[in-house]
Amino acid sequence: MHKLAIYHLETLLWIARLGTFRAAAERLHTTQPAISARVREIEGQLGVAIFRREGRGVVLTARGRQLVQDCEPLLAGLESALLEAGNHAGAAGIVRIAAGEIAAATCLPQFASAIGKDLPGVTLHIDLDLTARMLQNVLAGTRDIAFLAGPVASPGLRTAPIGAVDLTWLASPSIAKENRLHSDIPIWSVGEHSPIHRVTCESLKAAGLPVRAINTCNNVEAMLGIVASGAGAAVFPKVMARRLIETGQLAEFHTRPKSQLRFEVAIRSNETDPVVLELFRRAAHLSVAG
Amino acid sequence: MHKLAIYHLETLLWIARLGTFRAAAERLHTTQPAISARVREIEGQLGVAIFRREGRGVVLTARGRQLVQDCEPLLAGLESALLEAGNHAGAAGIVRIAAGEIAAATCLPQFASAIGKDLPGVTLHIDLDLTARMLQNVLAGTRDIAFLAGPVASPGLRTAPIGAVDLTWLASPSIAKENRLHSDIPIWSVGEHSPIHRVTCESLKAAGLPVRAINTCNNVEAMLGIVASGAGAAVFPKVMARRLIETGQLAEFHTRPKSQLRFEVAIRSNETDPVVLELFRRAAHLSVAG
DNA sequence: TCTGATTGATAAGAGTTGCTGATGCACAAG
DNA sequence: CTTGTGCATCAGCAACTCTTATCAATCAGA
Structure with missing residues (x-):
């Protein structure tokens, strides 16, 4: 048959x-x-x-x-x-993208909309995941491209910087009004392995504060809500908190961490798929700032 | 490609x-x-x-x-x-059925449900149409089976009777309460070529009434509404009017036409499609009464 | 590092399939 | 009755696909 x-x-x-x-x-x-x-x-x-x-x-x-x-x-x-x-004209196909939560919130929207406009034949399958699993998947060939925060280096990976965003200490206005971090304010951060966590620790040390037991939450969006409700202070990418700052639910401290959060895009170093390479090239020309 | x-x-x-x-x-x-x-x-x-x-x-x-x-x-x-x-087991396929309005209202429901139950592989495409066009389509091979009222005979057609329904004079209760047709009551009927029209004329003659200008409507269901609203009297298949009679919107005259309305099923006489023949056989075993 | 196992590519031969062009048969129209 | 139309059939030819056997590349484990 x-x-x-x-x-x-x-x-x-x-x-x-x-x-x-x-x-x-x-x-x-x-x-x-x-x-x-x-x-x-x-x-x-x-x-x-x-x-x-x-x-x-x-x-x-x-x-x-x-x-x-x-x-x-x-x-x-x-x-x-x-x-x-x-259809030979232009790139086409399904590209499987992995993204960290912060990258998904900051870099992906403009990337996805640019691809949708310039390369209508390309379909994106986006999965949010933790950095470790993301890289593992890219190396295994389960994902094609990864968008992630913080510098990564691996022999099997090829990366390119795509910009950086400012980090800032935020808390609910009642806490932030003193405009100074002190040891009575509970500190929040995402998990150990996040670059934000490193920045948080360094900033605490620079302010002469002890790096005490730090509360963690592995989801930034959720943590924004927690901190906004007065649970303490945390370092956030400023762009992710813009709306909460504008509506007065979060306020900035004068103390600011020195470093920015840098984003990278990664593919396997032996990637040969022309569509994936094209998307990598375009991603590398993204310029995220804020 | x-x-x-x-x-x-x-x-x-x-x-x-x-x-x-x-x-x-x-x-x-x-x-x-x-x-x-x-x-x-x-x-x-x-x-x-x-x-x-x-x-x-x-x-x-x-x-x-x-x-x-x-x-x-x-x-x-x-x-x-x-x-x-x-799949060889059982009949399967699309069978195109043509039906007159009255046949559709009286014979088709039980036929369709029986087919749906006994021959799940068979799909019915039912078109309601006027008798002439119906027969034309069957002869041309555009339709497979026709359900229609009144005896038809044509060299290219093979027909089988499938029962008959009683006809009766109906009008709105205010008109029918005299229980007698008389010449002041407007008479309604479906178009010239319908067997109901013939019965209407014969019944009028038998009652000693003139066959005057008769109002027509080529849709029985619509005519039921017209007559129920007091527009006059007409001969209907009793089963089609059952609900309106029960709710008191229509009432019967004592005068009843002698003849019934007979239904037939027709296929092309040289039809060979086993599925169509099987459906014809089943239709011929239908027994419509009322 | 070397060996063995796994995976895909390639080549040659056999069998099958599909297309073409010519021809035959059945039916309908004039 | 003749002509035209439409499908079936047949023979020959070209193309394709399958199978068996073999090769090259890669990876895992000793």
């Missing part, structure tokens, strides 16, 4: 549309015996009659009508899929 | 699912070189690389992933359509 080719079914549809083998033969730029043979092949493979020979013509049987009706939309879809896949 | 067979795409899907050519070869009960050849064929037809040879294995390119994802549901649909079409 699987010996049937696409053109067999296409032949069926054209016979159904035009009514005669001969007309279908002309439409498909072939000869009438070829059409006869194709129909014979289909009927042989399926084991049922699709056409009833009637007078000097043929008409569809009930089964044949059902088959034609069922196949028409499927075939149209298949043709467009193949056409799309075979 | 159309030289591709179903099994080419199926091969693609199995490679994507299993990861290697060898595994796909085993799954598809063939050899690895055959799989290689199929892939080469697909890539040749499409003109793009679907797999990237990497190390001792292969991985999908971005385009390839897109193609696989696009094809998966389409292929599943195609397979089930072909499987359904090739």
